[in-house]
Amino acid sequence: AQSVSQHNHHVILSEAASLELGCNYSYGGTVNLFWYVQYPGQHLQLLLKYFSGDPLVKGIKGFEAEFIKSKFSFNLRKPSVQWSDTAEYFCAVNARSNDYKLSFGAGTTVTVRA
Amino acid sequence: EAGVAQSPRYKIIEKRQSVAFWCNPISGHATLYWYQQILGQGPKLLIQFQNNGVVDDSQLPKDRFSAERLKGVDSTLKIQPAKLEDSAVYLCASRGGYNEQFFGPGTRLTVL
Numbered sequence: 631a632q633s634v635s636q637h638n639h640h641v642i643l644s645e646a647a648s649l650e651l652g653c654n655y656s657y658g659g660t661v662n663l664f665w666y667v668q669y670p671g672q673h674l675q676l677l678l679k680y681f682s683g684d685p686l687v688k689g690i691k692g693f694e695a696e697f698i699k700s701k702f703s704f705n706l707r708k709p710s711v712q713w714s715d716t717a718e719y720f721c722a723v724n725a726r727s728n729d730y731k732l733s734f735g736a737g738t739t740v741t742v743r744a
Numbered sequence: 745e746a747g748v749a750q751s752p753r754y755k756i757i758e759k760r761q762s763v764a765f766w767c768n769p770i771s772g773h774a775t776l777y778w779y780q781q782i783l784g785q786g787p788k789l790l791i792q793f794q795n796n797g798v799v800d801d802s803q804l805p806k807d808r809f810s811a812e813r814l815k816g817v818d819s820t821l822k823i824q825p826a827k828l829e830d831s832a833v834y835l836c837a838s839r840g841g842y843n844e845q846f847f848g849p850g851t852r853l854t855v856l
Contacts, residue, residue: 634786662843674787674835674847681843720786729799730843731777734786 632657632723636735643711644743651706651738653721663704664722664732665695674720680704691715713744746770748848750836756854762824765851769817769838775799777845778811778821779835787835793819823853831855 637652655661665677678689685697695706704721721735749768757763769776774795779787790809792799796816804811808827813819823830833852837845 666847673849676844679844722786724843726843729792730775730839730845731789731792731800732787732837732845734788736784736786 632661632725632728632733634721634723634733634735636719636721636738638738639736640739640741642741642743645713646710647742649706649708649711649715649740651719651721651740653704653706653735654702655704655721655723655733656702657723657725659725659727661723661725662730663695663697664724665689665693665704665706666720666722666734667717668720668737669717677706677719711740711742713742716740716742748836748838748846750834750848750851752851753849754852754854756856757826758856759828760825762822763826763853764820764822765834765836765853767819767821767836767848769819769836770840770846773838773840773846774816775839776813776819777837777839778819779837781833781835781850783832790821790834826853826855828855 634655663680666674667677680687680697688694718737720737722732724730724732776793778790781787791801791804791811793813811821833850835850836848839845
C-alpha cells in the first residue's frame with residue numbers, strides 16, 4: 631500500500647523567505663507524485679506533478695519540486711514566498727498499478743506573514 | 745471547461761440523521777472519486793467509480809455509507825445514520841484519460 635508523510639504540520643514564514651516542505655512516500659513500484667494546494671475557502675488545486683523524466687519539476691506560481699528516487703522524497707520549494715501563498719499544501723502519490731488512486735499526506739499549513 | 749460541481753457546500757445535521765451529497769464530474773470523465781477529509785488530515789479515498797461501476801469501495805464504511813453513479817455521470821454519496829466522527833469535508837474528484845484528478849469545492853458536513 632502507498633503512504634505519504636509530510637514532515638511539517640505548520641510552517642510560519644515572513645514574506646520573501648524561502649520555503650521548503652518535505653514529503654516522503656513509501657511504495658515499492660513506479661509512482662506518480664503530486665503537490666496540491668488548498669487556499670482558504672477554496673478547493674484543492676494541482677501545483678505540480680511528476681510522472682517521469684527530469685526530476686526537477688516546475689509548477690505554477692513559482693513553485694518547484696525535486697524527485698529524489700533514492701530517498702523516496704518529493705520536496706516542494708519556493709525561493710521567495712508571498713502573503714498569498716498562505717494555504718495548506720498536500721503531497722500525494724498514485725500509481726498505475728493501483729488504478730491511479732491518490733494517497734495524500736496529512737498536509738502542511740503554511741502561514742506567510744506580511 | 746466547467747469544473748467538478750458539488751452540492752450542498754455546507755450541511756449541519758444531528759447525529760443519527762441522514763444526509764446526501766451530490767457530485768457532477770467534468771463532462772466526459774469516466775472515473776469519479778469520493779474522498780473524506782477530516783480536519784487536520786489529508787483526503788482519504790472512500791470510493792472509486794469507473795463509469796457506473798464501483799472499482800474500489802474498500803475504505804467505505806458500508807454499514808452507514810452508500811454511493812451510487814447510476815448513469816455513469818453524476819454521483820450521490822449518502823450517510824445514514826450519521827455519527828459525530830463523520831464531520832468532515834467530502835470531496836468529489838474526476839479523472840479523464842490522463843493521470844490528473846480534478847477536485848470539486850467539497851461539502852463541509854458538521855454532525856452535532
